Amino acid sequence: DMKVTQMPRYLIKRMGENVLLECGQDMSHETMYWYRQDPGLGLQLIYISYDVDSNSEGDIPKGYRVSRKKREHFSLILDSAKTNQTSVYFCASRRTGMNNQAPLFGEGTRLSVL
Template sequence: DVKVTQSSRYLVKRTGEKVFLECVQDMDHENMFWYRQDPGLGLRLIYFSYDVKMKEKGDIPEGYSVSREKKERFSLILESASTNQTSMYLCASSSAGTGNNEQFFGPGTRLTVL
């Protein structure tokens, strides 16, 4: 069974802390994505990567960075967490190229910044 796993289901951090969210997929997918999900706003793309060491900004990259050192792992970094980054964070992966519309999602990390 294909799988996308995220390092934590729930996370509580303090304002100003550096936060790392980890995502691992076992499907040998080239594309990986980080979204945040907020009520009434749907899913918004933060960053994506189409290959190792490659990254592209999504719609809301401010305050975030990413790292993709290995094909199976895509990390989201909050350099200095703020309360407006309290949200559900979802990681997804998909096979190579732009022709596949099916993204496989992890269960999400609910981050609370106090």
């Protein structure tokens, strides 16, 4: 069953704490994405990963870093979280080279930074 799994689904952290958001896929997709979504702003691209240890900044990478040590897993890390990083975070994956194939999205992680 093709699926992108995000953990945790809900997370509450205090300002200054470190945050780890996990994403997994079982389709051996090479390309993976992290987005954040805020009301009225749509989906904003944070990072793209083209494969293991091959990551690229998206449109809003500041305050975030990523790790991809296995093709199946892509992590988003917030070092010393800020209140303006409260958002819903989505992970997605897609097979590279499949023209026009849409990525598969996870169900999101709702992060609150207090």
